[in-house]
């Protein structure tokens with residue numbers, strides 16, 4: 001009887017110890033998993049999902065006329081503006097840089113069929129770490145103007161498919177189709193490649 005009680009107590013104690021060990025190991029695995037999640041880099045382009053659809057009209061993203069349709073006639077050679085698709089201005093992945101160059105300026109890999117009368121558009125999100133790009137107008141030679149990200153000085157050539165011409169950006173900025181409609185512009189395609197940070 002005494003032996004039996006001792007055996008039952010022994011088994012109960014072993015079960016309890018085993019339970020504590022399993023619970024401890026589960027806790028350790030959970031902590032390790034959390035740590036790995038923190039240390040692992042975010043996946044490329046994470047969080048940048050554009051909702052632009054062909055036919056969406058372009059509106060100004062900044063300034064006193066933010067939200068108004070972009071006027072094609074207001075842009076001269078070497079100009080650029082930040083735009084959104086109308087009604088979809090709360091999604092940062094929809095921010096686009098619209099640029100006016102000469103049609104004859106475009107060289108591969110620019111997708112000419114996605115341009116219209118010198119208007120070309122690219123994502124405004126730098127492919128390095130996701131800052132918004134800026135426009136550096138070359139007043140002496142507007143066709144030589146470039147897109148630059150001042151966070152870490154990545155530079156992109158808008159006449160050559162926004163290929164990287166300097167800095168740490170790993171890939172070009174994706175192009176998106178535009179066309180003139182009256183005096184405004186509409187999008188005609190999705191982005192040609194990934195958008196958002198690609199490191």
Ligand code: FES
Nearest residue numbers: 126128129149152
């Ligand atoms: S985020 Fe643009 S260069 Fe780093």
